[in-house]
Amino acid sequence: MDANLDKTNFTATLFVIFLVSVPLVLNPEGGAALVQQSYAFIATNFGWLYALAGIGAILVLAWLAFGRYGKVRLGAADETPEYSTYSWIAMLFCAGVGAGLMYWSAIEWAYYYDGPPFGAEPHSVEAAKWASSYGIFHWGFTAWAFYCLPTLAIAYPFYAQKVPVLKYSVGCHYWLKGKEESLPARAMDFLFMIAMIGGAGSSLGFSTPLIAALISRLTGIETGFGLEVGVVLLCVIIFATSVYMGLERGIKRLSDINMFLALVLLAFVFVAGPSLFIVKTSLNSIGTVIQNYVAMSFWTDPFTESGFFEDWTVFYWAWWIAYGPFVGMFVTRISRGRTIRQVIGGMLLYGTLGGALFYMVLGNFSLGLQMSGELDVLAVMAQSDGNQAIVASFDQLPLAGLAIGLFCFVSIIFSATTYDSASYILASSASHRLHPSEDPPRWHRSFWAVALAILPLTLMYIGGIKVAQTSVLVASLPILLTGVLSTIALIKSLQRDHSAQE
Secondary structure, three states: OOOOEEEHHHHHHHHHHHHHHHHHHOOHHHHHHHHHHHHHHHHHHHHHHHHHHHHHHHHHHHHHHHHHHOOOOOOOOOOOOOHHHHHHHHHHHHHHHHHHHHHHHHHHHHEEEEOHHHHHHOHHHHHHHHHOOHHHHHHHHHHHHHHHHHHHHHHHHHHOOOOOOOOOOHHHHHOOOOOOOOOHHHHHHHHHHHHHHHHEEEEEEEHHHHHHHHHHHHHHOOEEEEEEHHHHHHHHHHHHHHHHHOHHHHHHHHHHHHHHHHHHHHHHHHHHHHHHHHHHHHHHHHHHHHHHHHHHHHHHOOOOOOOHHHHHHHHHHHHHHHHHHHHHHHHHHHHOOHHHHHHHHHHHHHHHHHHHHHHHHHHHHHHHHHHHHHOOOOHHHHHHOOOHHHHHOOOOOOOOOOOOOHHHHHHHHHHHHHHHHHHHHHHOOOEOOOOOOOOHHHHHHHHHHOOOOHHHHHHHHHOOOHHHHHHHHHHHHHHHHHHEEEHHHHHHHHHOOHHHOO
């Protein structure tokens, strides 16, 4: 076995995957009830903490970007970026939002139209306004702020201080004083690996049933758990192959191709769909988010207690927090040669614009069908589920089969790149040493690519989307607490290393 393998974290993480998955499979009803009770307890009692974390992340990044530390380079002072801007954006976007975005951008508005925030009447004009806007907020600046802070906390010691490991605990290098193999460091890395498996598993738990529904529409194969297993196996084959090929030939190529195809898909839906409605609604949505960003960020729904804040904003902030260290480690690996300001600006700007584009086109396309009466999307959801509602929406397009095929292909590659990046980072976290531009062994990356398939299959088996949402929140709480420590460590390290410039 590879001498560089961190056997402790490798074994412990694998043990937890089976410890969680096996009881849930043996007792699916009891398991689903337990995780949902855990969600309700955390969301009700600690939801306010997640709201404060989102606000704090935005403020810290603004201070870093516009302050004296923004020009600090991740690497040597004269070093140029390792990857082109297009490839860098494609890889960070595919890793950060890929698999789940295809489902939620197309149908999330329907949940908000049925149960809108701020006391709006369901199915009203006010509900439609929030329905077309809230997804952009949830996948916007705050989401990417939760991704960007861990990126900087890990990337600065990794590149500037030459810490020879790429693990989550590197973000607390200031506190650890070089003791990367100590018990606190191992505990942090273990918590990260569990949270990342929960985050990635949930993301794939959302996208896999959608892909299965799309394949069913194209082939006539009946939807069900068996088809979903087949979809996961297909994604495993794709991403295991990509992981084996490495970062440059595998993940980079897949990400570049998929970004192009995703833009082609959006362009087709925009041109073939209700273009005028999409444009007008998108502009209205952007204005709504800009005008209400502060209120939406601070809103905890204390008076009506509708559950919207707990069910949606807390869920999303928890998802980004649980996923943040994984994205942070991956973006660290591809950001050598960029300044802190470039990383912040690129992640927040391009990430937010990319997510908003999907919501504005795919979401407003199906919302337009509902508002015009061309298709009762809500009725389809009530009779089956969101996946079938998405298929029914795409069936309204000209060349529907071609559009659904492209949507399916993009969704599969997005899922593959999510698995791909996640397995790469899990392999990095279970290695003792990893220098800049060095990759974990192929067998190690391929192993985690296969192991990652266990949890999403379990979540789909016991309860689907709601249980997937719940697992994210439970996994995120310890990462939220350690994230505060790594943020303080980043600030203190910058102040110590650059005090002469102050």
